Amino acid sequence: MNTLGPVPIDTDDSASLVVELIYRLKVRDVMTREIVTCTPDHSIRHAQELMREHGISGVPVVRSRRLVGIISMDDVIRALDGNYIDEALVERMTRNVIVLEDDMPLGFAISYLEKHRFGRFPVIDAAKHLVGILTSRDIIIALLVEINREVTRLERNQPTNEITEEGFRLEYATRSFDFETAGRLSTETKRRLTEAGVQRAETRRVAVATYELEMNQVVHSQGGRVTVVFDSASGLVTISAVDTGPGITDVDAALTEGFSTANDWIRSLGFGAGMGLPNTRRVSDSFEIESSASGTAVRVTIKTGGKGDAS
Amino acid sequence: MTLRNMAAELNLTVVQDGYDDRTVERVYTSDMLSDVMAHAGEADVLVTIQAHKNTVAVASLSDIAAIIVCNDREIPDDMTAAAAGEGIAIFVTGMNQYQVSGELFTRLR
Numbered sequence: 001m002n003t004l005g006p007v008p009i010d011t012d013d014s015a016s017l018v019v020e021l022i023y024r025l026k027v028r029d030v031m032t033r034e035i036v037t038c039t040p041d042h043s044i045r046h047a048q049e050l051m052r053e054h055g056i057s058g059v060p061v062v063r064s065r066r067l068v069g070i071i072s073m074d075d076v077i078r079a080l081d082g083n084y085i086d087e088a089l090v091e092r093m094t095r096n097v098i099v100l101e102d103d104m105p106l107g108f109a110i111s112y113l114e115k116h117r118f119g120r121f122p123v124i125d126a127a128k129h130l131v132g133i134l135t136s137r138d139i140i141i142a143l144l145v146e147i148n149r150e151v152t153r154l155e156r157n158q159p160t161n162e163i164t165e166e167g168f169r170l171e172y173a174t175r176s177f178d179f180e181t182a183g184r185l186s187t188e189t190k191r192r193l194t195e196a197g198v199q200r201a202e203t204r205r206v207a208v209a210t211y212e213l214e215m216n217q218v219v220h221s222q223g224g225r226v227t228v229v230f231d232s233a234s235g236l237v238t239i240s241a242v243d244t245g246p247g248i249t250d251v252d253a254a255l256t257e258g259f260s261t262a263n264d265w266i267r268s269l270g271f272g273a274g275m276g277l278p279n280t281r282r283v284s285d286s287f288e289i290e291s292s293a294s295g296t297a298v299r300v301t302i303k304t305g306g307k308g309d310a311s
Numbered sequence: 312m313t314l315r316n317m318a319a320e321l322n323l324t325v326v327q328d329g330y331d332d333r334t335v336e337r338v339y340t341s342d343m344l345s346d347v348m349a350h351a352g353e354a355d356v357l358v359t360i361q362a363h364k365n366t367v368a369v370a371s372l373s374d375i376a377a378i379i380v381c382n383d384r385e386i387p388d389d390m391t392a393a394a395a396g397e398g399i400a401i402f403v404t405g406m407n408q409y410q411v412s413g414e415l416f417t418r419l420r
Contacts, residue, residue: 183368190372200374207372208348215345270361273343282349 019107020177021146023265027109028102030142031123031132037062038071040090044079047071047089060122061093065129067122069093099124102131106142109134150175153223161188167230168192174217174224174243179269182218186211189228193304196232202304205283206237209300212276213241219266219276221245221296235306241298248291255281255289312418314377314400317356321414323379323402326386330400333376338419340412344369351375358411362386367393367401376400381408 014022036054038047038061047059051073061069071093079085079092100109100121112121113136123132153175162169170192172185186207193203210228217224224243230236253259255277262272277298281287284300291297313332318325339354341347342361351357351373359366362384370378377400380386386401394401404411 179363179365183365183372186372187368204372204374211348211368211372212345269363269365270342270344270359271365273345275343275345275349279345279349 016180017150017178018143018147021143021150022107022110023105024177025106025142025146026102027100027104027106027123027134028132030106030109030138031100031102031134032138033132035060035130035133037130038089039063040068040093041088043086044071044076044089044092045085048076048079048085051076058120060097060130060133061089062130067097067099067124067128067130069095070097070122072119097122100134101125106139110139113139163192165232167196167232169227169229171225171227172214174214174221174226176218176221176223178218182214183211185214185226185228189230193230193237196230198235198304198306202302206239206302206304208283209239209280209302212280213239213298213300215271216276216298217241217243219262219271220248224295232306235304237302237304239298239300239302241296243295243297245293245295247293248289248296251289251291314356317377317415317418318400318402320418321404321406321411323404325400326380326403327391327394327399327401329395330376330398335377335415335419338412338415339375340408342408347375348373356415358408358415360384360408362390364390364393366390367397367399370394370399371397377402379404379411381406381411 036050036056036059038059040061040063050059051057058070058072060067061071071089075092098116098121100112100123102123102125120133120135122130123134125131170185170188174182189210190203190207193206214226221243222245224241226241229238248254257278258274260272260274266272280300285303286301288299312335314335315332317335333355335355337354338356338358339347339351340358342359344361344365347357347369354375356377356379357370357375358379358381360381362380366378367390379402381404383403383405386403391401
């Protein structure tokens with residue numbers, strides 16, 4: 001828990017992947033949970049010993065799980081200077097502690113570090129109990145781990161497309177909260193169907209279903225794959241969307257227009273109207289859905305007039 | 312009324328002008344993109360405050376020819392670029408959705 005300077009990332013100019021990450025990650029996902037604490041009647045010397053023993057630069061002061069103050073290396077040095085190192089912490093600790101709440105997005109913590117220039121922030125939960133401590137090092141480690149995971153996913157995310165005389169098969173991966181590349185599959189599908197001469201209204205039905213299924217994965221899942229298969233002889237389009245969880249708790253509710261579990265940020269982008277699955281079902285000729293904690297699978301078919309039927 | 316006439320009459324700022332000047336017959340106003348997908352049907356113009364790339368994707372999939380962004384919302388560059396790629400017009404206005412819808416409703420009635 002040694003401290004570095006502020007984290008050199010901001011929410012305005014960073015890559016969208018990073019902005020998504022610092023929004024998606026919560027303080028509780030990143031903070032250190034093993035906390036070294038003092039009580040108000042401990043001496044400053046005791047706090048100093050704890051700092052030396054654990055290699056840390058500040059110790060929260062806690063009474064019955066509640067944060068009442070904080071003592072930092074600076075305070076210790078001042079105590080040595082002023083010759084009051086054996087006094088109780090309650091006399092000298094900083095009482096106006098700036099804290100983070102465990103459900104705040106990480107982006108918040110980063111701007112706090114920038115604004116206040118403290119090395120560490122105690123983290124409290126909804127019951128105002130001290131549950132962790134967050135340093136810039138914690139943030140940097142968490143971001144590195146997550147960015148590594150995302151880059152690995154992006155490297156694997158090469159579309160696999162087959163296009164033949166008999167039709168096509170397009171498959172794209174989706175990533176949680178990746179609005180940047182979502183919609184590629186539906187755009188590509190629409191283009192190909194138009195080229196194949198499928199009627200505009202039918203193409204639009206396919207595009208709506210594909211887009212909604214892509215967006216559903218982006219908004220609600222940990223990521224997955226959406227596949228579109230077009231058989232030009234029969235005109236049948238089959239769309240399957242399979243994700244890796246966390247599953248839909250109440251499938252019937254999710255199929256009800258207006259029901260949504262999306263958060264405010266998602267809604268502010270214009271998604272989460274609770275129409276994704278209902279829209280998909282409405283434009284489909286057949287619609288099957290299965291969902292469990294390990295993932296959701298949706299399979300949809302749409303009958304088009306097939307190749308060369310454009311009129 | 313064509314898209315170009317509409318832009319002139321309503322004094323809209325043209326942000327993306329690489330588009331076919333088609334006739335405006337139907338308009339749809341909504342900020343929920345799923346709702347646009349569900350109900351915009353054959354609308355030519357979408358009136359919204361959603362100034363981002365996904366609006367262009369939805370417009371493209373729904374065959375919408377132009378997007379009017381209300382309340383002078385700033386248009387990100389990647390939105391303009393996406394719209395240029397799809398040949399979808401983008402206009403901006405200081406009017407809100409109600410005012411733009413009213414202006415268009417009166418003219419198209």
